[in-house]
Amino acid sequence: MVAVVGHPNAGKTSLFNALSGARQKVGNYPGVTVERKSAFVTLPGGGRAELVDLPGCYGLVPRSPDEAVTRDTLLGRQAGERRPDAVIIVVDATNLAAHLRFALDVLSLGLPTVVALNRMDMAARDGLSLDSAALATRLGVPVVGTVAVRRRGLGELLAALEPALAALPGIAREYSPPDTRQRGREARAIAAAVTLAEGSGRRTSRRLDSLLLHPLAGPLILAAILFAMFQAVFSWAEAPMGWIETGIVWLQGLATAALPEGLARSLIVDGVLAGVGSVIVFLPQILILFAFILALEGSGYMVRAAFLMDRLMAAVGLNGAAFIPLLSSFACAIPGIMATRTIAEERDRLTTILIAPLMTCSARLPVYAVIIAAFIPAQSLWGPVGLQGLVMFALYIAGIAGAMLAALVLRRTVTKGPAPTFLMEMPSYQWPAPRDVAVGLWLRATAFLKRAGTIILFATVALWVLASFPAAPANADRPAIDYAFAGQIGDALEPLFRPIGFNREIAIALVPGMAAREVAVSALGTVYALQATADDPAGLVDRLRASWSLPTALAFLAWFVFAPQCLSTLAVVRRETGGWKWPAFMFTYLFAMAYAAAGITYWVARALI
Amino acid sequence: MGRTARIAGFSILPDQVAERLLELGFEEGAEVEMLHRAPLGGDPLAVRVDGATVALRRALARAILLVPAP
Numbered sequence: 001m002v003a004v005v006g007h008p009n010a011g012k013t014s015l016f017n018a019l020s021g022a023r024q025k026v027g028n029y030p031g032v033t034v035e036r037k038s039a040f041v042t043l044p045g046g047g048r049a050e051l052v053d054l055p056g057c058y059g060l061v062p063r064s065p066d067e068a069v070t071r072d073t074l075l076g077r078q079a080g081e082r083r084p085d086a087v088i089i090v091v092d093a094t095n096l097a098a099h100l101r102f103a104l105d106v107l108s109l110g111l112p113t114v115v116a117l118n119r120m121d122m123a124a125r126d127g128l129s130l131d132s133a134a135l136a137t138r139l140g141v142p143v144v145g146t147v148a149v150r151r152r153g154l155g156e157l158l159a160a161l162e163p164a165l166a167a168l169p170g171i172a173r174e175y176s177p178p179d180t181r182q183r184g185r186e187a188r189a190i191a192a193a194v195t196l197a198e199g200s201g202r203r204t205s206r207r208l209d210s211l212l213l214h215p216l217a218g219p220l221i222l223a224a225i226l227f228a229m230f231q232a233v234f235s236w237a238e239a240p241m242g243w244i245e246t247g248i249v250w251l252q253g254l255a256t257a258a259l260p261e262g263l264a265r266s267l268i269v270d271g272v273l274a275g276v277g278s279v280i281v282f283l284p285q286i287l288i289l290f291a292f293i294l295a296l297e298g299s300g301y302m303v304r305a306a307f308l309m310d311r312l313m314a315a316v317g318l319n320g321a322a323f324i325p326l327l328s329s330f331a332c333a334i335p336g337i338m339a340t341r342t343i344a345e346e347r348d349r350l351t352t353i354l355i356a357p358l359m360t361c362s363a364r365l366p367v368y369a370v371i372i373a374a375f376i377p378a379q380s381l382w383g384p385v386g387l388q389g390l391v392m393f394a395l396y397i398a399g400i401a402g403a404m405l406a407a408l409v410l411r412r413t414v415t416k417g418p419a420p421t422f423l424m425e426m427p428s429y430q431w432p433a434p435r436d437v438a439v440g441l442w443l444r445a446t447a448f449l450k451r452a453g454t455i456i457l458f459a460t461v462a463l464w465v466l467a468s469f470p471a472a473p474a475n476a477d478r479p480a481i482d483y484a485f486a487g488q489i490g491d492a493l494e495p496l497f498r499p500i501g502f503n504r505e506i507a508i509a510l511v512p513g514m515a516a517r518e519v520a521v522s523a524l525g526t527v528y529a530l531q532a533t534a535d536d537p538a539g540l541v542d543r544l545r546a547s548w549s550l551p552t553a554l555a556f557l558a559w560f561v562f563a564p565q566c567l568s569t570l571a572v573v574r575r576e577t578g579g580w581k582w583p584a585f586m587f588t589y590l591f592a593m594a595y596a597a598a599g600i601t602y603w604v605a606r607a608l609i
Numbered sequence: 610m611g612r613t614a615r616i617a618g619f620s621i622l623p624d625q626v627a628e629r630l631l632e633l634g635f636e637e638g639a640e641v642e643m644l645h646r647a648p649l650g651g652d653p654l655a656v657r658v659d660g661a662t663v664a665l666r667r668a669l670a671r672a673i674l675l676v677p678a679p
Binding site: 213 | 625626628629630631632633634636637644645646647648649650651652653655659660661662663664665666668669
């Protein structure tokens, strides 16, 4: 087993992916990897070795839960893990002195080691020239220059790794924490000795920063980027969403023609196709959103965004390191909550976990999009700026504002503690690697389609069963759903939700929406499809428009800004906090916030409209 | 902006934080250059130290004692 270690954002995961062909998420900011990931590589001699990608750390004295994993693995103390047979230390050539300090720490353990001197292209861009042979002599281990994102130096690295693995396992030494200042002096002396030409010191990044971090231009550019992103989600996705919708209607027609009138046809047409189809249609929007996010992550801009937003984070008592987990939560709260492992202070970490579900996850995008499509006119406000994109932007902002408010209250009550800090290295800018963006999009698309094919399909079929049985009597004078279980469940829940403007169909849809938020949309698709008369070919959007008032639609949106999160989020909170106490607390406070927000929205809208 | 100074030492800081600062390159004698201040009150700061750019809040920056660069 070969461990890949190094500073956060040294390029470990890029190298790991390039060596093994694995597809792990890569980003140009510290703390992308928070748990071990492994894959096999074939060595030049034909042998195979297991490569383990470990969370980045600055030293072997861990400060946060993710760093502890790396330390324990290197020392052979990690439960269920052998001590590594060899180590690849990834060192950023553009920041040699700081990275060598960590390398010296790892070398002191006596494990067979190869050093990957990564980002040699960026060093060259800055005019920095390093003598890797001299570095190898100084460190006493092989040093290979690499450019992980361009897949350069990989063969040489594996060739150097082979003898290291073949060597008799060295007598592993126990770790004794060194004097950090002494280590720093050693590292700086080595770095100075192997540097042939100093270079311009990140000239490109500094120029970009003087614009992007400018006190006035910086925040304006950030707002413009985010705004353009939400506009693009709507305008670019229109055509491909139309194709998917046409495809689903075509399939429904096909199924209607092929199957006799009856239960089987209803299950396929109203259950599976109406339900799952109403979710699949959002794939283009999700991919466009993530293309933006992945490109920004790969460029190194995200840490700048954290810098620009830190004043707000500090004002509500959040640790600066909370920015990255909160950002990940826009994809899904689960990776976001796991990313909080990079936060050292326990109370800061807990606060971040508790507010992470308020970031608008991609599962909420279909819910927002369907309601917006039904109730917000697709008119242009000003040039390319559309009203629909603006409302979507406002919903995301509402989630962030809710999270900040929640953090403010939590820090003064349940997670009271010393003032948190912010201390983060800013990476050099680089062009996002197209392969990393493509891999990221592929991961999102497959995860989304897998959810659609499993949990969403299952919940939709279950709902169809509940909404179709028991069947209505022959002389029924009301819609069939009134007689079915779902109608009864809806009737039972409706009194609870009526004060906030929700009708029975919404009450029915909220229950399976706990399994996954998109299911609320597919459930509405199924419920309204079953209620429809045979000669009514309308899609979900038209049906909603016909049966909901605008205040109800707005209240539904407000509900989903805060909506008590899905079951998988509660499960991961239980795992990360070690008990049911915090997930229970989280569920209760989010439910209360969602209820209040929906109620206020409904009554204010009623009064105004 | 662009001013440089040398680190003289740290005022009282929790051990963990002091160690992390050292690991990031904030050592006695190291040169730091003021690069950027965030909008709305100039907190946090971005400084260059040891070839890297590091963002930190002012409360923490105040604990790093500086002397004028020679």
